[in-house]
Amino acid sequence: MSESTDLAVSLGAGTISFEIDGSLYPQDALYGAAYVFLDRCYVLLDRVSDNRVRVLLRGKTKDAALDGDALAGEFQNELLGQTWRRKIAEDNRSLIEAITARALGGAAGPPGLDDLLEMDVGSETAFDDPLGIAMSWEEKYAKGKSDAAKTAKDAAPADAAPAEDPPEVTP
Amino acid sequence: MNVQNPLPAFRPFVAAGAAAQKPLDLVEVRYRPLPNAGGDVLLTNPFGDWVFVTQGEMSALVRGQLDDGTPLHQKLAAKNFIRSKISVETEAKRLARKKRFLAYGPNLHICVVTLRCNETCVYCHASRADMDQVQTDMSPEIGEKVVDFMLQSTSPGVTLEFQGGEPLANFPVMKHIIEYAVQKNRAYGKQLDFTLVSNLGLMTEDKLSYLVDHKVQICTSIDGPEALHTKQRVLVGGNSHREAARWIERINKKYIELGLDPTLYHVEALLTTTREALKYPREIVDTYRNLGCRAIFLRPVDPFGFAKKTAGRIEYDRREYHDFYRTAVDHILSLNAKGEEILERYAAIFLTKILMDEDSNFLDIRSPSGSAIGALAYNYDGSIFSSDEGRMIHEMGDDFFKIGDVRTSKYRDVMKHETVRALVLASIRETQPDCNVCTYAPYCGIQPEHSYRSQGSIFGQMRQSTLCSVHKGIQDFLFEKLHTGDASTVDTLKRWTTIRERSHFIQSSAAS
Incomplete structure (x- = not known):
């Protein structure tokens, strides 16, 4: 037997269900809100139609009286909070990144001798030059440009910055 | 539980309806009608400047009525609220100086x-x-x-x-x-x-x-x-x-x-x-x-x-x-x-x-x-x-x-610990709903441990934060005092900002 309120449908046995409009909320926010409930509930997200997502929450402790409306309302507020935080973080991304980098960099300071000594520089890797930094401009771009550049790029690790394009040269 | 201080009902944007628009030359402004400021409204900008305007002036602002040469324009220009009148370089230096602890x-x-x-x-x-x-x-x-x-x-x-x-x-x-x-x-x-x-x-x-x-x-x-x-x-x-x-x-x-x-x-x-x-x-x-x-x-x-x-x-x-x-x-x-x-x-x-x-x-x-x-x-x-x-x-x-x-x-x-990184991110005002649009943002701060303990997350929700309520309540009170313009009170409040270093307590680092 089910019982309906504005916020949710109670399915009995400590289980509630409600639908949300998926076009209003980013999927990450939906996952984030669901995650907050993992300690208290079993959570199921199910797509009902293109823009409708059904949320099912079942309390983990059977004997606990489940206030379905409160749980649904808390989930919906959390979903709105996660969505709004995400938007604010996107809007202020440059400022947040600048402050964070400055704060952590200022607090940690530059690496000391001990840090440098601990870096993974072995005899086999000490002279690697994956970005072609030690190469002359001519070696890298002018003579056999495509081969040299290709070698440098091929050798670069996946997370390294891409090699710069050669500068424009005016005769 | 509602922990926030009740504010006077003043809704200039609602009153303006379809006539509401942002004056083109105004910097980002936050406003707060204080409980005991004779109906006046406090405005702040992201640089930390503040000014009181009347409800009539606020109503004009939300209708985009801010002509050059008017008393309202002059008042706002003097406090760095007019975009074309500010020096970006000067304001950047101000912010950097106030953030030098970073x-x-x-x-x-x-x-x-x-x-x-x-x-x-x-x-x-x-x-x-x-x-x-x-x-x-x-x-x-x-x-x-x-x-x-x-x-x-x-x-x-x-x-x-x-x-x-x-x-x-x-x-x-x-x-x-x-x-x-x-x-x-x-x-x-x-x-x-x-x-x-x-x-x-x-x-x-x-x-x-x-x-x-x-x-x-x-x-x-x-x-x-x-x-x-x-x-x-x-x-x-x-x-x-x-x-x-x-x-x-x-x-x-x-x-x-x-x-x-x-x-x-x-x-x-x-x-x-x-x-x-x-x-x-x-x-x-x-x-x-x-x-x-x-x-x-x-x-x-x-x-x-x-x-x-x-x-x-x-x-x-x-x-x-x-x-x-x-x-x-x-x-x-x-x-x-x-x-x-x-x-x-x-x-x-x-x-x-x-x-x-x-x-x-x-x-x-x-x-x-x-x-x-x-x-x-x-x-x-x-x-x-x-x-x-x-x-x-x-x-x-x-x-x-x-x-x-x-x-x-x-x-x-x-210093590079993942918890430290999270604490920094969680306590930057510009990441926090409510703080990002708060009138008091230039002067305020967040304590993530308090949010964690009282609300279960270092990010917290300021609407339910007792600490946010305390900070807002104190700043309401202080701005109301400044609004009175009472010379004795304002002099006292200014004197409280004087920092006198207790140099006696500083240890000598010279070799003895």
Whole structure:
């Protein structure tokens, strides 16, 4: 037997269900809100139609009286909070990144001798030059440009910055 | 629970309806109709400037009516609210100056030399241990490692603050740490000073002589009149208030004997405002005056340590706190008007930002907060925490804020710890809903440990944050006072922003 309120449908046995409009909320926010409930509930997200997502929450402790409306309302507020935080973080991304980098960099300071000594520089890797930094401009771009550049790029690790394009040269 | 201060219903954008538009030449503006400002509206901008406008002027602004040469335009231009009249370079320098604390690491290092305590307090933040629990004493070896770790901070000045429990219960180790720190700092040349936070119940003449000789600043706790203080702070076999009062008098006398200026050098005391304390705003202020204190910090009770367990007895609606704060500070202002110099610390912190365009780097009211990057707390066993609040949460069984150990951790690794990164991100105002559009954002700050403890997440929700409510309530009160324009009041509030360095307490780093 089910019982309906504005916020949710109670399915009995400590289980509630409600639908949300998926076009209003980013999927990450939906996952984030669901995650907050993992300690208290079993959570199921199910797509009902293109823009409708059904949320099912079942309390983990059977004997606990489940206030379905409160749980649904808390989930919906959390979903709105996660969505709004995400938007604010996107809007202020440059400022947040600048402050964070400055704060952590200022607090940690530059690496000391001990840090440098601990870096993974072995005899086999000490002279690697994956970005072609030690190469002359001519070696890298002018003579056999495509081969040299290709070698440098091929050798670069996946997370390294891409090699710069050669500068424009005016005769 | 609604913890926010109720504001007058003034909805200029609703009233303007379809006619509402943003004046093209206005910088980003936040507005707040204050409860007691005669209907006027406070405007602030992201640089920290502020101005009051009438409701009529506000209504004109939301309709885009801001013609060059009008009195409103001139008023806003004088306060950097008009985009075409500001120098971007100048404003960038202002912001950088106020954020200069970001260039340095932790300057406050809280060293818990023992959890043992001779007093039992209803709100104990520190999760104390009984006096026979000597296993909670810091060893000299751990103490040395705390100093070694502290001196690696990128901050040019460091304060080592001894806390507990009652630090005087482990006085030999405290002495060892002081002497070791002074000696080690000769190689670092940092501006080093020491602070002791003590209930003074275990103070002796010998200990006092040592502390004064070694320039250790002494702070204590006073909860108000004797009946209130002794009810909240129980000293077995004694009277906690009389003991504290006796030693405050003795220490202050000692400073005078040294030729130090008593208006600058005296015992500082801290208040914890419980539900019971709310009944005595004037009496609490008067108790501080009678003890020779020149400053009082009207701190609300925190949700840490034992305070969480006893919340039912000592917590309260923050609107009651606002009434308490207003009554107490009005009393302090009336004393100042009669020539007596005494200030309230919360007000001084905010006023320094509001009136002096400075940031005094108070770690709980800055953005990002001082958690880890401004302060570290070291437990008796060598564990490192992002703050003393984080350490208290650890004592309650949650290690969320533990970020290292002085025996094994490297300084840079601790500063780059994932918890530290999260704390920085969580306490930048521009990441926080409500804070990102708050009128008081230029002056305010978030304490992520408080959000974690009271709401379960370091990000928290400001609508339900009691700390946000306290900060907003205090700033409402201060701006209302500034709005009156009363010369005596404004002069007093300006005087509270004066920072006088207690240079006597700074240790010499020169080799002897």
